[in-house]
Amino acid sequence: MYIACPRCDWRPPPNARWACTCGHHWHTFATHGICPACGKVWKVTQCHACQVWSDHEEWYHDDDGLTVEEFLRRFAPAEEPQPS
Ligand SMILES: [Zn+2]
Numbered sequence: 001m002y003i004a005c006p007r008c009d010w011r012p013p014p015n016a017r018w019a020c021t022c023g024h025h026w027h028t029f030a031t032h033g034i035c036p037a038c039g040k041v042w043k044v045t046q047c048h049a050c051q052v053w054s055d056h057e058e059w060y061h062d063d064d065g066l067t068v069e070e071f072l073r074r075f076a077p078a079e080e081p082q083p084s
């Protein structure tokens with residue numbers, strides 16, 4: 001899983017900060033969009049690159065860069081016990 005703007009693919013660096021209406025600054029993806037100071041839930045998040053507000057959930061992307069081995073390991077059925 002990685003976090004990126006759904007519009008322009010900007011990846012927020014660890015030192016990125018978002019401002020809440022209460023004046024608090026924090027990394028919104030560290031708290032899933034919830035301001036740790038006042039508890040306000042931000043369902044949309046503004047991109048620092050293209051300035052577009054997007055649904056917070058749309059920032060979370062599944063990593064589709066799996067190798068074949070990783071793909072097989074993830075989706076293979078549980079191994080059956082070997083007959084002895
Ligand atoms: Zn706040």
Ligand SMILES: [Zn+2]
Pocket residue numbers: 005006007008009010047048049050051052
């Ligand atoms: Zn963007």
